[in-house]
Amino acid sequence: MSKFNFPSIKETNDLSNLRKEVRNFITKSLNHKEFEPSADAWVFSASPDFSKKLGSMGWLGMSFPKKYGGNERTALERYVVTEELLASGAPVAAHWIADRQSGSQILRYGNEEQKKSIIPKITAGECFFAIGMSEPDSGSDLASVKTKATKIENGWKLEGRKIWSTGAHIANYMIVLVRTSPASEKNRHEGLSQFLVDLSLPNVSVKGIPDMTGQRHFNETLFDNVILAEDALLGVEGKGWSQVVGELALERSGPERFLSHFTLLESFINEFKNILIKSGSKLIGKLIAELQTLRRMSFSIASMLQNGESPETQAAFVKELGNKFEKTMVETLREFSNIIPLYEWPSQLQNLFEDATLRIPSNSLRGGTTEIMKGIIARQLGLR
Amino acid sequence: MNEELGIILETTSKVLNKHVDHKLRQNIDNDNSDLINLWDEIEQIGLPKIAVKDKFNGSGLPLSTTLPIIKLSNNIGAPIPLSETILSNYILSESDINPPSGIVTYAIDVKNLKIIGNEISGELISVPYLNLTDKIVFITEIEKTKKVILIKNSREDKELKKNFLSEPRYNLKLNKCKILYIKPVNLRINFKQLGAIVRSAQMIGSMEKILDLCIDYCSQRKQFGRALSKFQAIQHQISEMAVELSASSAALSTITNSDDFYKNKKDIAILKIRAGAAAGKVIAISHQVHGAIGFTQEYELAYFTRNLNSWRNDFGNESYWEDELGKDFLENNNQNLWEYLT
Ligand SMILES: Cc1cc2nc3c(=O)[nH]c(=O)nc-3n(C[C@H](O)[C@H](O)[C@H](O)COP(=O)(O)OP(=O)(O)OC[C@H]3O[C@@H](n4cnc5c(N)ncnc54)[C@H](O)[C@@H]3O)c2cc1C
Numbered sequence: 001m002s003k004f005n006f007p008s009i010k011e012t013n014d015l016s017n018l019r020k021e022v023r024n025f026i027t028k029s030l031n032h033k034e035f036e037p038s039a040d041a042w043v044f045s046a047s048p049d050f051s052k053k054l055g056s057m058g059w060l061g062m063s064f065p066k067k068y069g070g071n072e073r074t075a076l077e078r079y080v081v082t083e084e085l086l087a088s089g090a091p092v093a094a095h096w097i098a099d100r101q102s103g104s105q106i107l108r109y110g111n112e113e114q115k116k117s118i119i120p121k122i123t124a125g126e127c128f129f130a131i132g133m134s135e136p137d138s139g140s141d142l143a144s145v146k147t148k149a150t151k152i153e154n155g156w157k158l159e160g161r162k163i164w165s166t167g168a169h170i171a172n173y174m175i176v177l178v179r180t181s182p183a184s185e186k187n188r189h190e191g192l193s194q195f196l197v198d199l200s201l202p203n204v205s206v207k208g209i210p211d212m213t214g215q216r217h218f219n220e221t222l223f224d225n226v227i228l229a230e231d232a233l234l235g236v237e238g239k240g241w242s243q244v245v246g247e248l249a250l251e252r253s254g255p256e257r258f259l260s261h262f263t264l265l266e267s268f269i270n271e272f273k274n275i276l277i278k279s280g281s282k283l284i285g286k287l288i289a290e291l292q293t294l295r296r297m298s299f300s301i302a303s304m305l306q307n308g309e310s311p312e313t314q315a316a317f318v319k320e321l322g323n324k325f326e327k328t329m330v331e332t333l334r335e336f337s338n339i340i341p342l343y344e345w346p347s348q349l350q351n352l353f354e355d356a357t358l359r360i361p362s363n364s365l366r367g368g369t370t371e372i373m374k375g376i377i378a379r380q381l382g383l384r
Numbered sequence: 385m386n387e388e389l390g391i392i393l394e395t396t397s398k399v400l401n402k403h404v405d406h407k408l409r410q411n412i413d414n415d416n417s418d419l420i421n422l423w424d425e426i427e428q429i430g431l432p433k434i435a436v437k438d439k440f441n442g443s444g445l446p447l448s449t450t451l452p453i454i455k456l457s458n459n460i461g462a463p464i465p466l467s468e469t470i471l472s473n474y475i476l477s478e479s480d481i482n483p484p485s486g487i488v489t490y491a492i493d494v495k496n497l498k499i500i501g502n503e504i505s506g507e508l509i510s511v512p513y514l515n516l517t518d519k520i521v522f523i524t525e526i527e528k529t530k531k532v533i534l535i536k537n538s539r540e541d542k543e544l545k546k547n548f549l550s551e552p553r554y555n556l557k558l559n560k561c562k563i564l565y566i567k568p569v570n571l572r573i574n575f576k577q578l579g580a581i582v583r584s585a586q587m588i589g590s591m592e593k594i595l596d597l598c599i600d601y602c603s604q605r606k607q608f609g610r611a612l613s614k615f616q617a618i619q620h621q622i623s624e625m626a627v628e629l630s631a632s633s634a635a636l637s638t639i640t641n642s643d644d645f646y647k648n649k650k651d652i653a654i655l656k657i658r659a660g661a662a663a664g665k666v667i668a669i670s671h672q673v674h675g676a677i678g679f680t681q682e683y684e685l686a687y688f689t690r691n692l693n694s695w696r697n698d699f700g701n702e703s704y705w706e707d708e709l710g711k712d713f714l715e716n717n718n719q720n721l722w723e724y725l726t
Contacts, residue, residue, distance in 0.1 A: 004626065006634035008641040011726075019726060087722045266721045273714060281710030286702070288709055289657040290631075292650075292725055297634045317630050320623075377626055378619035381599055 006300040015080050022084040037089030037263045039355040042256045044217050047091035055125025060099050069120030075306035083255045089263035098122045101250040102129035102175055109235030130168035132176035140372050143188045148179045158226040168206045168219040174199055180237050192240035195232050213358045251367050253301040253315035257322030258294040264352040268333055271349055283332050290325045313380045320373040323364040330356050396453055399425045400460040406684045409463045414516050432469045436477040447474050451585040451640050458589035465489055465513035467582050472521040478570040479532045487517035497524050503560040514542055514554040523575045534565040548693035577652045579699035584659035587695050588636055590688045591629045594670045597685055598622050602673055621669045628662035653709040660696040667692055
């Protein structure tokens with residue numbers, strides 16, 4: 001079990017001060033009605049203007065090197081900033097993926113030219129990314145992707161279809177996982193590669209898919225013989241799988257896995273505090289215990305990332321627990337409507353609650369399903 | 385982890401592994417020479433007074449530092465009152481009483497206590513391991529001050545309480561029992577909180593062992609021509625255990641790494657809630673994946689799960705601490721939830 005320790009990391013004064021700084025910024029933005037807090041804001045609520053503002057505050061690409069316009073701050077500092085933004089339901093969807101994973105991926109695997117041209121824009125909140133992993137016939141079984149890139153003179157030809165890509169309709173780039181050679185008999189993870197694809201290229205078409213709430217945030221992207229330059233290959237040809245696995249640790253371990261609906265919980269408590277004091281302290285105490293533990297675990301992973309470790313399994317723990325917590329939380333509030341009927345809740349709270357209820361099933365799908373998380377953990381336990 | 389603790393852990397592990405087996409767990413009478421030998425070695429390496437002040441010949445380590453040792457002892461499944469003795473002696477020492485030598489235990493609860501002169505009568509509830517010692521510490525309120533009391537009892541009026549536990553536990557009626565020491569309790573000492581922390585560490589040590597048992601058993605046991613561990617339904621159940629366990633370990637590490645944990649009711653509540661909830665899952669799942677063999681005395685799983693059943697109820701169960709935690713936040717009027725959490 002020692003593999004899965006989550007050492008406790010203390011929040012230093014510097015971090016607490018940063019927290020206050022971000023909080024003040026958010027309060028001001030709220031006072032100026034620059035945004036309306038929303039549920040699942042990191043997936044659904046995009047505001048390029050707000051992203052730009054965060055960039056100008058130095059809160060995007062925080063850990064990126066100064067050489068590329070970054071801020072050379074720590075993963076822990078980034079953690080604190082993202083937590084504050086999530087807790088307030090701020091519109092962070094536009095830059096979320098670029099800041100969380102794509103930027104790091106380019107810094108690790110991109111060439112000098114790509115780093116120089118793209119990283120400063122990510123840091124400024126002016127360049128957005130989408131994830132091109134899933135396909136119509138490849139979800140959990142990601143290694144089965146069929147989109148392929150073929151070597152041509154001076155470049156590559158990209159053919160295929162990606163689906164469910166969040167934010168592709170506003171993104172500048174997509175990092176696309178493709179086959180560059182057939183899987184070998186023994187190892188299906190061979191022959192995959194990652195490509196950095198400019199979505200404004202000819203023969204790329206992005207089509208929105210309304211989700212069950214009627215919102216548009218994910219998309220289907222068709223690559224109809226798109227011609228890519230030589231250097232669109234990100235990292236090493238054939239090593240796409242291990243690159244993706246590293247990226248997923250960034251994708252799964254963060255506080256968005258348990259703070260997606262925090263605004264709902266907080267508004268609920270603020271609204272019904274007097275009733276909760278009398279009859280709800282146990283319920284609220286249970287949620288606090290779960291939430292606080294998740295924060296500690298996720299913070300601990302941020303420190304592992306800072307130390308250059310690759311906490312892929314720990315990330316699966318946080319995702320799994322976080323998804324469960326969010327489901328329990330929404331259920332807990334629903335049961336409370338027994339005491340105060342839903343139609344008597346203030347309308348903004350009702351909206352948050354209804355949004356959360358509808359969106360909650362997606363939290364254990366996106367970023368890898370519950371079953372896949374459990375499978376990853378079982379493998380680490382030596383059961384597979 | 386500091387070096388000193390590392391060395392103590394290594395020595396403790398050697399001593400325990402040398403003496404503890406499942407047979408020992410099944411005979412914990414006070415005349416079992418194996419058990420006496422084990423405790424002698426525990427004394428020799430100084431564990432009973434590890435959190436006792438220097439001036440009382442202890443090692444003076446903070447109680448938080450002893451948690452990994454307590455956890456280890458229950459991971460190995462040592463059927464000895466190590467945590468009880470460490471905690472009792474700590475409470476005595478912090479309240480300026482020189483702890484006695486040997487095994488010391490405590491009463492988790494007390495009822496109808498009456499003190500006349502230097503004698504005490506009433507009931508002590510849930511006293512672990514009273515078969516191995518006659519020295520008992522407990523805390524009670526007398527004239528609005530909390531007092532810590534140490535007695536030696538001849539054990540005439542004790543009644544073995546049947547409970548979930550693999551370990552013996554007694555209720556005891558005191559009839560004009562002589563008080564050895566009575567002093568105001570150090571204000572930093574909150575018995576319920578300390579007990580909750582220590583029991584959580586014990587639970588986590590046990591749950592780590594149970595997880596290992598499940599992994600080993602399911603990898604060896606074959607049905608339908610393959611190891612149980614190859615069935616996805618089994619894999620997912622065991623993963624769920626691991627997830628719950630890792631959450632409680634994370635909560636423990638917050639306490640272990642804090643110098644002033646005794647001030648921090650919030651984190652203590654979180655620890656006991658997480659450990660207690662994990663224990664519930666771990667008990668159910670570990671028995672499920674073990675099949676009938678896990679339901680026997682001969683196989684060691686039940687030793688660990690029985691203890692979990694009991695410890696999760698000691699010093700406040702999940703509901704108790706959830707309520708406390710919820711109130712701690714809700715009654716603190718001017719903070720919103722996010723401020724409270726951060
Ligand atoms: C809101 C949202 C946003 C998303 N954003 C993106 C994005 O930006 N980019 C992107 O690439 N993808 C994105 N996805 C796709 C997401 O990654 C996939 O939905 C996920 O990987 C599951 O794939 P699937 O939907 O094809 O389901 P399937 O893989 O078909 O799975 C269906 C069910 O079968 C179970 N299952 C599958 N295999 C096994 C197995 N071996 N054992 C047991 N059970 C199994 C699954 O756990 C699930 O319960 C998004 C999804 C959602 C809902």
